[in-house]
Amino acid sequence: MDKLRHLTSAIRFVCAVLMAVITTATFTQVIRRYIFGSVFRWPEELAIFSMIWVAFLGAVLCLQGKEHIRIDFFIGLLPPAIKKWVEVLGLGICFAFMMVLAFYSPNMLATAGTILTPGMRIPMYLVYGSVMISAVLMVPYFIVLIWDKIKEDTGQPKQTGAKGEKS
Numbered sequence: 001m002d003k004l005r006h007l008t009s010a011i012r013f014v015c016a017v018l019m020a021v022i023t024t025a026t027f028t029q030v031i032r033r034y035i036f037g038s039v040f041r042w043p044e045e046l047a048i049f050s051m052i053w054v055a056f057l058g059a060v061l062c063l064q065g066k067e068h069i070r071i072d073f074f075i076g077l078l079p080p081a082i083k084k085w086v087e088v089l090g091l092g093i094c095f096a097f098m099m100v101l102a103f104y105s106p107n108m109l110a111t112a113g114t115i116l117t118p119g120m121r122i123p124m125y126l127v128y129g130s131v132m133i134s135a136v137l138m139v140p141y142f143i144v145l146i147w148d149k150i151k152e153d154t155g156q157p158k159q160t161g162a163k164g165e166k167s
Contacts, residue, residue: 003144008061011060011137025047042119059134060134063141105128108128
């Protein structure tokens with residue numbers, strides 16, 4: 001994953017900025033409500049929409065760190081060589097899903113562009129765009145994960161020759 005370290009750093013930076021936005025918007029809303037007795041319409045939306053972006057970008061970072069939750073009890077029971085290819089298949093299926101999601105997301109964004117948010121009056125494609133952006137960002141990570149898994153040594157001795165002797 002070292003190949004994508006600049007992209008990972010950029011995503012982490014955006015997530016940190018969005019977390020600061022969430023904190024500031026929420027703090028602004030609390031101060032406005034309890035000190036001035038009224039509220040703005042936009043901070044709550046801004047915090048929610050920022051959190052949506054953090055969640056989807058965080059999913060990319062979890063993929064980078066191989067931290068997504070998965071149940072691998074049965075995969076762990078397989079012999080190493082078979083386990084490797086089952087994991088490659090699983091990564092390939094996830095990769096294909098991200099490609100489909102990225103391909104069909106523009107249609108969703110075109111529809112969402114006609115809807116404005118009630119508080120900030122911004123088009124909803126700015127919120128729904130998080131789905132497409134995260135899918136697109138996951139593609140290179142899946143490529144690296146699949147490639148690394150294919151190159152991974154299963155730890156089994158390689159046999160050559162007619163009687164299975166090592167050469």
